Amino acid sequence: MSFRDLLQRLPARNDGKISGKTLAASVNVPHAETIGVFDDPRDILTVAANRSLVVKPEYGCSSRGVLALYPVTIDTWNDLIAGIEVDSDDIMESIDKSVNSPRNQQLHDRGHPDFLRGPWIAEELVLSPDKSRLPVADDVKVFCINGTAALIGVFRRHSRPSEGTTSDVAWFDAGGDYLGDAHRNPKHYIDPDMQSYPDEALNGRWGGLLEYAERVAEASAEFFVRVDFFAAAHGPVFSEVTYKPAGGNVDFRPDVDQWLKMIWEYESIHGLFVCS
Known part of the structure; x- marks a missing residue:
């Protein structure tokens, strides 16, 4: 063994x-400071303007669904994990893709605990x-x-x-x-x-x-x-x-x-x- x-x-x-x-x-x-916890990921945008933060799901493994956001302007950020500049629409699209990815659906169908889901956490970067x-x-x-x-x-x-x-x-x-x-x-x-x-x-x-x-x-x-x-x-x-x-x-x-x-x-x- x-x-x-x-x-x-x-x-x-x-x-x-x-x-x-x-x-x-x-x-x-x-530990990293929790900025807020949200059932609806769109509510993260209420605390995200012009600040650095990490967005992550409460449940899920690895870096799936995680964004590390560093402000560029009041409503755009550099995602330091993906290496791209994003706006609020991009953030929501990234979260949606993570939740609805084929892999995540497979985990859901298997009842696996690593199934990615909310609530969504905004945390100190x-x-x-x-x-x-x-x-x-x-x-x-x-x-x-x-x-x-x-x-x-x-x-x-x-x-x-x-x-x-x-x-x-x-x-x-x-x-x-x-x-x-x-x-x-x-x-x-x-x-x-x-x-x-x-x-x-x-x-x-x-x-x-x-x-x-x-x-x-x-x-x-x-x-x-x-x-x-x-x-x-x-x-x-x-x-x-x-x-x-x-x-x-x-x-x-x-x-x-x-x-x-x-x-x-x-x-x-x-x-x-x-x-x-």
Whole structure:
């Protein structure tokens, strides 16, 4: 049995992004400010004029339905994820396409918890401290087993869509040691230039990142969670918590998979929580 097999055995669930933020707040973990929550996505436009914000669905996985909007004029924005300028009609069209996409309809028909749906959240846009590159803050994902950080993935969105990839990625163990191509995904470019990340990121607050992740993991009372953060200039900012990443379909390099499996099995015997 592999780590992937163990993840696939976990029950499918999606408790929503708001509940994750509530969980983080309950253990004093910094999180992105919620500007508003709307049943009708058109109401987002009432708070969006001339301000930066993230628009995201309460339910749904990955970046589907997510827009990171940075104002250009009072009623136009740069979508920092898509890399295009948009107006209010474009925003509504993007949301409509995400909700009514064939993939989302398939998830709906299967009753899958990752079916993208509202309500719709308007949230603070966390920007990168490094203005020399793309302005969106790095996405840092911490895999926690039995309340303890085990694996860290750093995702840096880049502007090379012609290469068919979406992010530069670096993987580390909880001690900050670089793991190279720990996870193979054609959408991600393994960037060896990022291997010094634990020393440079978050103004030296790498340890604080793990502490925050473990607080959320322990508060969840779940044997496994992945806790996501934005790497802001002032330190890590909680993004969301995921209970079954990619539906369990993670493809780690064999040695990394086996190492994570060993941690899982050890913690199953000696840890705080019981893996059901």
